[in-house]
Amino acid sequence: MEIRKTSNPEKNKSLKNKHFYNSLEYSLVGISYTLLTIILTYPVLFKIKTDIPGTGADSFQWMRILWYTKIAIKEADLAALTHDHLLFYPNGIESMPFSSAFNQMLYVLLSPFLELHVIYTILWLLTFIIGAIGSYLLVKYLTDNKYAAFIAGIVFAFSPYHFSRGLYFFGAATVQWIPFCALYLMKTVKEKGIKNPILAGIFFILVTMSDLQYLIFMGIFAGLVFFYDFYLTISSGKNFTHSVKQIIIKYFIFGGVAFLGVLPLTINEILTALSNQNFLKPNANEIPKLSNDLMSFFLPSHLHPLLGQFTVDLYSNIQSWPAEHVNFIGYIVLGLSVLSLLKSSRKPDIKFWLVSTFFFTIISLGPILHFNGAVAFTDSNLKIPLPYQILYNTVPFLKNCRTVGRFFVIATLGYSVLAGYGFSELLKYKPDRKKLIFTIVGFLVVFEYLAIPYPTTQVNVPDFYYKISNDEDNYSMLEIPQNSNAGYMDFRYLYYQTIHNKALVGGYAARYPANVSDFQRKTPFIKELQYYSLGTKDILQEDVTDIGTSVLNANNIRYVIVHKNQLSSEQLEFVTNLLKKTLKTEPDVYEEDELIVYRVPDETIQPFMLLGTGWNRLENWDGTMTRWISNKATLSVYSGVAENAVLKISACSLHSPKTLEVYNGKTLQSKQNISTNLSTVNIPVTLNQGKNVILLNVPEGTERPCDFPELKNNDTRALSIAIQGVELIDSSAN
Numbered sequence: 001m002e003i004r005k006t007s008n009p010e011k012n013k014s015l016k017n018k019h020f021y022n023s024l025e026y027s028l029v030g031i032s033y034t035l036l037t038i039i040l041t042y043p044v045l046f047k048i049k050t051d052i053p054g055t056g057a058d059s060f061q062w063m064r065i066l067w068y069t070k071i072a073i074k075e076a077d078l079a080a081l082t083h084d085h086l087l088f089y090p091n092g093i094e095s096m097p098f099s100s101a102f103n104q105m106l107y108v109l110l111s112p113f114l115e116l117h118v119i120y121t122i123l124w125l126l127t128f129i130i131g132a133i134g135s136y137l138l139v140k141y142l143t144d145n146k147y148a149a150f151i152a153g154i155v156f157a158f159s160p161y162h163f164s165r166g167l168y169f170f171g172a173a174t175v176q177w178i179p180f181c182a183l184y185l186m187k188t189v190k191e192k193g194i195k196n197p198i199l200a201g202i203f204f205i206l207v208t209m210s211d212l213q214y215l216i217f218m219g220i221f222a223g224l225v226f227f228y229d230f231y232l233t234i235s236s237g238k239n240f241t242h243s244v245k246q247i248i249i250k251y252f253i254f255g256g257v258a259f260l261g262v263l264p265l266t267i268n269e270i271l272t273a274l275s276n277q278n279f280l281k282p283n284a285n286e287i288p289k290l291s292n293d294l295m296s297f298f299l300p301s302h303l304h305p306l307l308g309q310f311t312v313d314l315y316s317n318i319q320s321w322p323a324e325h326v327n328f329i330g331y332i333v334l335g336l337s338v339l340s341l342l343k344s345s346r347k348p349d350i351k352f353w354l355v356s357t358f359f360f361t362i363i364s365l366g367p368i369l370h371f372n373g374a375v376a377f378t379d380s381n382l383k384i385p386l387p388y389q390i391l392y393n394t395v396p397f398l399k400n401c402r403t404v405g406r407f408f409v410i411a412t413l414g415y416s417v418l419a420g421y422g423f424s425e426l427l428k429y430k431p432d433r434k435k436l437i438f439t440i441v442g443f444l445v446v447f448e449y450l451a452i453p454y455p456t457t458q459v460n461v462p463d464f465y466y467k468i469s470n471d472e473d474n475y476s477m478l479e480i481p482q483n484s485n486a487g488y489m490d491f492r493y494l495y496y497q498t499i500h501n502k503a504l505v506g507g508y509a510a511r512y513p514a515n516v517s518d519f520q521r522k523t524p525f526i527k528e529l530q531y532y533s534l535g536t537k538d539i540l541q542e543d544v545t546d547i548g549t550s551v552l553n554a555n556n557i558r559y560v561i562v563h564k565n566q567l568s569s570e571q572l573e574f575v576t577n578l579l580k581k582t583l584k585t586e587p588d589v590y591e592e593d594e595l596i597v598y599r600v601p602d603e604t605i606q607p608f609m610l611l612g613t614g615w616n617r618l619e620n621w622d623g624t625m626t627r628w629i630s631n632k633a634t635l636s637v638y639s640g641v642a643e644n645a646v647l648k649i650s651a652c653s654l655h656s657p658k659t660l661e662v663y664n665g666k667t668l669q670s671k672q673n674i675s676t677n678l679s680t681v682n683i684p685v686t687l688n689q690g691k692n693v694i695l696l697n698v699p700e701g702t703e704r705p706c707d708f709p710e711l712k713n714n715d716t717r718a719l720s721i722a723i724q725g726v727e728l729i730d731s732s733a734n
């Protein structure tokens with residue numbers, strides 16, 4: 001007889017009901033958090049067609065990062081992701097290809113259907129909704145109390161930390177995957193099997209895809225969870241060897257999944273960090289400045305509609321950027337955390353969250369204690385060192401983290417969990433009044449965290465940029481003003497590029513190589529427009545008004561755009577006078593947008609020169625600018641046609657006569673004997689069309705002034721020939 005197992009109708013019905021009620025609960029939670037997001041970020045959603053959330057600034061850079069991802073992918077060239085050729089033209093800039101890969105990928109998927117600024121706003125809003133749901137699920141798992149879980153979701157997702165970073169740090173505002181990773185790490189501790197460590201690894205990857213600094217923060221948190229798991233094993237009295245083996249297997253799986261996903265996203269940054277030119281590492285003085293101030297934990301946000309007017313002056317005492325100032329915990333949340341502390345002796349989980357929250361709070365204060373902007377206390381200027389320095393010296397790649405204060409994002413999650421524990425304990429006192437208590441506490445938390453109306457910024461674009469967006473020619477543009485901070489330009493210019501699609505001279509990058517602005521600092525005419533001055537004369541005898549048009553044409557710069565509202569009256573006068581005198585053309589004026597646009601005349605390039613490598617510092621010899629070379633130096637000469645010319649210089653040798661060999665590329669052009677007396681030398685050169693690299697070579701090598709007593713000179717430099725008055729003339733004129 002065949003015996004068949006029959007299903008239990010009552011059990012199946014019970015499971016169906018459970019799934020139904022779970023789905024209903026999570027749907028209501030998602031809808032509730034969505035409504036809260038719309039309300040607490042008002043008027044962001046209602047201005048989605050015209051504005052973006054926040055105060056602009058880096059937000060425009062972040063939109064440009066999203067846009068450039070699609071440009072690089074279209075080129076099907078990995079190098080385009082790691083070297084951005086549309087900024088700091090013509091050399092480009094080394095870039096971080098996946099600074100927020102999650103947002104970058106979603107933009108690429110949504111870009112055929114929605115405008116860039118609309119996608120940016122949607123992704124920004126999702127950080128609140130998803131972050132709240134993740135925190136809800138975490139605390140629901142830990143406390144089995146949906147009321148406590150809902151309060152925790154509010155604390156994490158709508159924290160002043162989140163609102164403040166959301167003003168313009170899009171990557172830092174992408175916090176939503178942190179609670180999900182924490183949830184599955186806690187499940188890894190409490191449950192058997194490999195599903196949870198795999199999911200924890202996947203969410204760890206998503207954290208990395210949100211902001212690269214969060215990779216390190218979450219990695220440290222995962223390390224604390226690992227040690228917590230060991231602590232539970234030791235204190236439980238179970239078979240130690242077997243338990244340790246299980247722990248190692250679990251975290252090996254978690255680490256393996258995380259490593260395989262994280263490595264492709266970070267390999268470029270890892271190679272840069274390990275190189276001799278690690279431009280990702282911040283200056284030492286930036287770390288204390290961007291650490292948290294102890295007072296900021298207790299000050300309501302300056303964005304608060306009522307309390308902000310009383311705290312805004314206090315926040316001005318804190319050194320860091322305005323969006324990094326705010327770390328308000330909330331007095332209701334602190335009270336609930338203290339209540340959970342009183343119950344910690346009974347629950348190891350509460351102990352863990354207390355320790356980890358306190359740890360990340362302290363670490364976010366950086367290497368030295370700050371309070372109300374002060375770092376030295378008492379009459380003896382006492383400075384109080386903090387544990388961050390130990391972490392700084394032990395955790396790999398932490399030296400590349402500039403904004404130490406953002407460690408507080410993990411502490412924010414910790415406070416949301418502690419608030420959940422505390423609220424669940426609070427409900428035990430009056431279980432019949434839980435809905436009323438939930439309403440009152442929820443209202444008070446929301447009130448403390450209010451940031452209504454949340455700032456928004458218009459994304460209007462001047463008509464000129466739409467006009468040239470239809471131009472399919474490949475050329476670059478020079479925007480004025482520029483500054484000396486790596487060619488820093490107004491962040492809006494970066495957003496305008498997403499409309500016109502042309503390369504920009506200069507740009508902006510949070511981290512940049514030291515030589516990124518060399519083109520702007522060294523190129524004649526470009527340099528004068530950057531510093532609003534004809535500057536100190538160098539050894540090259542060139543008039544920028546004579547060669548300016550050729551410089552622009554040689555570098556394929558078609559437009560010079562002057563932003564009137566960004567310049568002082570003196571700067572505007574200098575720029576417009578220089579451009580009119582050089583380009584000899586009338587500009588187009590866009591009065592409504594306060595733009596003056598010069599189109600560069602398409603003319604034959606007249607020869608002009610740029611100093612290359614191997615030149616020593618500029619010296620003034622009785623009013624004449626002079627530079628020494630060592631044994632080699634280069635000079636770039638641009639010519640519109642192939643022609644013969646003469647390089648006219650004044651030169652002298654340091655101590656004994658020397659030979660000066662002049663090459664164009666590998667072709668020897670001339671040999672000249674240079675005596676110790678200053679004299680004029682005419683060097684015939686054959687120029688090719690385009691860029692010519694002229695090499696000045698001294699085969700006898702160098703000497704040091706300090707080695708010759710008769711010179712009475714302590715100069716230890718290795719020198720050979722001093723050169724001044726470099727002039728390029730037509731061979732027939734000579």
